[in-house]
Amino acid sequence: MIKNFDDLRYMIIKADEVADVDFSEVMETAPDTLRYSVDGVDTFVKWQGDVMPSSIAALAWTDGPYGHDDFLQLINNNHWISEPT
Numbered sequence: 001m002i003k004n005f006d007d008l009r010y011m012i013i014k015a016d017e018v019a020d021v022d023f024s025e026v027m028e029t030a031p032d033t034l035r036y037s038v039d040g041v042d043t044f045v046k047w048q049g050d051v052m053p054s055s056i057a058a059l060a061w062t063d064g065p066y067g068h069d070d071f072l073q074l075i076n077n078n079h080w081i082s083e084p085t
Contacts, residue, residue: 010071012063025053
């Protein structure tokens with residue numbers, strides 16, 4: 001259980017690089033546990049602490065890392081949240 005959200009780090013990655021993520025290094029457990037952008041192009045992973053997981057550092061494209069509060073603000077838009085129909 002997470003006790004301090006300030007220790008979480010988030011990285012946006014491209015969905016086509018998910019196969020290169022070592023899920024033992026991040027808090028998600030598999031590709032189907034990731035949250036994807038509305039268009040399916042982007043996703044993100046999170047980990048605890050300041051040390052970036054090596055599989056994430058090796059990805060060709062990343063955006064971040066972000067702290068918890070900054071990341072919540074970043075994804076609060078229509079790229080990540082679909083509008084009700």
